[in-house]
Amino acid sequence: MASSKNVQNTHIAGQLRQLHGALLDIVSVMNRPQRDEALIQTAGIRLDRALFPLLVGIGRLGPIGVVDLADRVGRDYTTVSRQVGKLETLGLIQRQESPADRRVREAVVTAEGKQMLEALDTARERIGGAIFQTWAEQDLDDLVRLLRKFADAIAGP
Numbered sequence: 001m002a003s004s005k006n007v008q009n010t011h012i013a014g015q016l017r018q019l020h021g022a023l024l025d026i027v028s029v030m031n032r033p034q035r036d037e038a039l040i041q042t043a044g045i046r047l048d049r050a051l052f053p054l055l056v057g058i059g060r061l062g063p064i065g066v067v068d069l070a071d072r073v074g075r076d077y078t079t080v081s082r083q084v085g086k087l088e089t090l091g092l093i094q095r096q097e098s099p100a101d102r103r104v105r106e107a108v109v110t111a112e113g114k115q116m117l118e119a120l121d122t123a124r125e126r127i128g129g130a131i132f133q134t135w136a137e138q139d140l141d142d143l144v145r146l147l148r149k150f151a152d153a154i155a156g157p
Contacts, residue, residue: 033049036049036052036053037049038127039120039124039127040052042123042126042127043119043120043123045119045120047116048086051087051090051092054080054083054084054087055087055092055113055116055117056120057072058084058087058107058109059109059113062107063096063106063107063108064106065105065106066105066107067104088107091110091112092109092110092112093108093109093113
């Protein structure tokens, strides 16, 4: 008699293929420049599309060092450093000394940057509202709960 463990492994393998495909589809859509442009336009803000994910990352993860930010967005450190400098010039972020390591300068969002992020969040809610409009409330709750669980699991301890 075959063990149920093999059935489980077979089931997981099939589900992982489908999950991977769905994640590739999501990442593909999320990485399209047109998506960022649409969000920026819906928010009614003026921001270079290349700076957008950095401002959001600093807002969600900050204070954060440039090396860590570059790693998270998958860009070269020198490019991210230059772009963070532009965000600082625009008054959207400021850099401060890290309390943990004085050699590291961390980026944090300024009050003006927070206002811009709030406009982006409002726009994201409008766009997301249209996407999830026909979903049952429980389905959306399950999606959020399970995505958080998955994100925590792949991030590791």
